Amino acid sequence: MRTLEWVFLLVWAAAWVIDMRLRPSGVVRIVVIAAPLVALTAHLFGEGARWQLVPAYLGVVLYETRFIRSRVSLITFVSGLLAVLGLVFGILFPVPRLPHPNGPYAVGTLSFAATDAARDEIFTAAPDDKRRVMVQVWYPAEAQPGARPAAWLSRADAMGPAIAAWVKLPAFAFSHAGLIAGNAVVDAPWDTSQARWPVLIYSHGWGGFRQINANQSESLASHGYVVVAIDHPYGALAATFDDGTVIPNDRSLLPKRGTPEFLPASQRLEDVYSHDVTFVLDELERMNRDDARLSTRLDLSHVGFFGHSTGGGAVVIACARDPRCKALVGQDTWIEPVPDPLVAAGLDCPALYLRSEEWTGDANDARLGRFFDASSGPRWRTSIRGAKHYDFTLIPLFSPLAPYLGLKGPIAASRVMPLIDDMMLAFFDVQLKGAPPSQIVDVAARYPEMSLEAGEK
Numbered sequence: 001m002r003t004l005e006w007v008f009l010l011v012w013a014a015a016w017v018i019d020m021r022l023r024p025s026g027v028v029r030i031v032v033i034a035a036p037l038v039a040l041t042a043h044l045f046g047e048g049a050r051w052q053l054v055p056a057y058l059g060v061v062l063y064e065t066r067f068i069r070s071r072v073s074l075i076t077f078v079s080g081l082l083a084v085l086g087l088v089f090g091i092l093f094p095v096p097r098l099p100h101p102n103g104p105y106a107v108g109t110l111s112f113a114a115t116d117a118a119r120d121e122i123f124t125a126a127p128d129d130k131r132r133v134m135v136q137v138w139y140p141a142e143a144q145p146g147a148r149p150a151a152w153l154s155r156a157d158a159m160g161p162a163i164a165a166w167v168k169l170p171a172f173a174f175s176h177a178g179l180i181a182g183n184a185v186v187d188a189p190w191d192t193s194q195a196r197w198p199v200l201i202y203s204h205g206w207g208g209f210r211q212i213n214a215n216q217s218e219s220l221a222s223h224g225y226v227v228v229a230i231d232h233p234y235g236a237l238a239a240t241f242d243d244g245t246v247i248p249n250d251r252s253l254l255p256k257r258g259t260p261e262f263l264p265a266s267q268r269l270e271d272v273y274s275h276d277v278t279f280v281l282d283e284l285e286r287m288n289r290d291d292a293r294l295s296t297r298l299d300l301s302h303v304g305f306f307g308h309s310t311g312g313g314a315v316v317i318a319c320a321r322d323p324r325c326k327a328l329v330g331q332d333t334w335i336e337p338v339p340d341p342l343v344a345a346g347l348d349c350p351a352l353y354l355r356s357e358e359w360t361g362d363a364n365d366a367r368l369g370r371f372f373d374a375s376s377g378p379r380w381r382t383s384i385r386g387a388k389h390y391d392f393t394l395i396p397l398f399s400p401l402a403p404y405l406g407l408k409g410p411i412a413a414s415r416v417m418p419l420i421d422d423m424m425l426a427f428f429d430v431q432l433k434g435a436p437p438s439q440i441v442d443v444a445a446r447y448p449e450m451s452l453e454a455g456e457k
Contacts, residue, residue, distance in 0.1 A: 001090045004043040005053065009087055011039035012060060016080050020073075036060050050176040052093045056086025095179045096397035098152060099215050099417055103222025108141030108188030109150055110293055113241050116279045122272065123234040123250060133276050134231040134241050135283075136210045138221035139297070140197060141188035152180040152211055155240035159209065162238040162248065163398075166207055167405060174398070182211075183218050190297055194224070198302035198432045199284065202229040203277055203318075205309030205334070206269070207249055209236045212393045213308065219421045225428065226298055230280055232273050235310065266310075266337040273314030277305060278322050302326060302432040306424065308392050309334045316371075317342065319349050327431035328352070329424050331392040332359045335368045343367060346375030352427040352440075353380070354420060356387035357409065372455055379455035380427070380440060384419065386411030386449060392420060411449060419447045 001009075015032045018024060024032055040060055049057070059082030062075060101107055113134050121129040136154075153159045156178030161171040200220060204212055210229035211217075217227040231239035233247040240246050253269055255261040281303065287294040304327035305315035312333030319325035320342050328351040335343065353372065359365060360383050372381055388409035390396065396408035396416075403410065426443040429435035444452040 002047050002095055004039075004047045005090060008036075008039040008043040009056065009083065009090075012036040012056070012063075012083055016063070016076070016083070020076060020080075033064065036063065048179055050090075050095065050179060051172055052089035052176065053086045055082040055089065059083045059086065092401055093173065093176070093399055095176055096394070098180070098182055098218070098394070098397075099421075101183055101218045101222030103219065103224065105140035105191050105222050105224060106143040106188065107138055107184040107218050107221045108186070108190065109136060109138050109182070109184035110187055111136045111154065111242060112293070113243070114280065114283045116275075119275065119279070121233075122268070123253060131233075131272075131276070131279070132241075133233065133280065134210065134239055135280055136217075136229050136231075137294075138184055138214075138217040138227045138229075140191040140194075140221055140224055140226075141185065142191055144185050144188050147185045147188065149181050149183050150186045151178060152182045152214060153177055153240075154211075154242070155238075155246065156180075158238055158240055158246045166237055166249075167407065182214055184221070196297060196299035197224060197226045198299050198304070198428070199226045199228060200304045200306060200428065201277055201280060201315075202227060203273055203305070203307035203311030203314045204229070204232065204236065205307075205311050205332075206235055206254060207237045208308060208311065208393070209238065209240075212237075212395070215394060215417060216421060216424065220425060220428070223425055223429075224433075228280060228284065230276055232276055232311075235269055235273065263337065266334075267339070270310055270313045270317060270334070270337045273307075273311060274317035274321070277307075277315060277318040281322065281324060300324065304328065304428050304432055306331070308332060309389065310337075313338050316347070319351075320345075320347055325349055327428055329354065329427060331420070332356055332389050333368055334364060335371055336364050338367075338371070343371045344374060346371055346373070347379075348375070348377040350378040350427075350431045351375065351380075352423070353382070354392070354423065355381065355383045356389055356391055357383060357385050358388040375455060378431075378437070381453045381455070382423065382444070383451045384411065384416060384449055385451075387416050391416045415449070419450060422446070423450070 015035050019032050059079040063079035115130050115132040119131040121131045160174040160177035164171050164173040210231045220227050233239040234250040238248050288298040303324050305319050305325050306329035307315040308331040312330035313335050319328045330353045386409045390407045396402050396413040402408040422443045426439045430437050
């Protein structure tokens with residue numbers, strides 16, 4: 001929970017205990033009456049209210065009315081129960097704190113929408129609809145002391161209910177999503193210690209969105225990369241545009257597994273994602289020439305792709321098709337929809353495949369193994385013991401209930417998140433910045449939960 005929430009609850013708990021045990025009078029009684037109200041006011045104005053603590057708010061009101069009416073112990077007792085209920089809800093549904101980036105650079109962020117005039121939007125019936133994506137960029141920035149970091153979500157009013165619905169909770173369950181802060185400052189001045197920075201493009205999974213692993217984007221940016229994440233409309237949980245447009249996930253695009261429609265539909269989905277990736281890279285080339293926000297700051301001779309799940313398969317396809325891709329990271333790569341000829345041919349591009357324990361040993365993993373063996377470029381494959389599919393995202397931070405909802409594995413978020421960050425950073429540093437290849441092995445050695453296998457030449 002947040003700092004002033006703890007202060008509020010602890011002050012009230014102290015006042016409640018003093019009142020129940022000592023029955024104070026005089027100045028002490030005034031303090032006992034006033035202190036919870038002062039702490040509550042500080043919390044509301046300093047941090048903002050959230051639904052999880054509503055029982056605690058009501059408990060304070062009930063507690064205070066008891067002083068007006070009489071010393072009725074039942075009222076005091078009920079107010080205490082409400083406080084406990086608020087505490088429980090506050091712990092079960094916290095306001096997560098994104099891990100602070102540990103690189104030498106501060107982080108800035110900017111967003112833009114882009115329309116591919118050459119590509120029809122195949123997921124709508126409108127004949128003149130063109131494919132449009134929303135993009136967010138994290139980049140090395142000059143430090144801005146005192147600047148307020150951007151919110152994690154730009155449209156929490158839309159994304160909060162969408163997240164709740166995806167995990168089958170009431171719509172209000174994530175109404176506090178707008179209180180979650182990131183670590184990047186909007187439109188912060190670029191760091192000028194380098195003229196140009198290598199570029200990484202991220203593709204999210206089915207039901208993901210561009211900020212779903214913002215911790216990775218911020219971390220990589222703090223180490224000297226420009227990270228470009230895409231909202232893939234209709235496949236995203238919700239694609240939110242700066243003009244207010246919200247495009248929700250269309251679950252009909254991915255029929256039930258085992259049906260005849262499933263494989264063709266999943267192939268079409270990954271193909272669209274992959275074209276989004278290459279289109280965004282085209283846009284970056286244009287903006288690097290003539291858009292003041294990015295102009296000349298991108299080193300587009302050193303470009304990497306990374307993606308999770310559906311996005312992992314999409315970047316495999318995009319990297320095979322586009323020679324501008326110099327390095328690839330797949331996180332639980334969904335390779336079943338990747339075309340057979342590509343799986344048989346493999347890649348000659350350097351690649352790292354990070355796998356959760358949950359995604360090993362099944363048909364998808366066997367197909368990834370065939371693809372891995374067929375590839376000729378430098379490549380590594382890992383398995384993270386105790387990790388599940390969503391451990392590659394920020395979802396494990398949303399609630400300590402996540403393991404019981406099947407949203408994370410037994411490995412602690414505080415362990416798996418830096419493991420993923422460090423491994424990706426080592427790989428991209430080797431491939432795009434010329435770091436020694438031993439750096440990958442050195443990082444893996446720090447995490448015994450992770451196995452590391454290098455592909456044969």
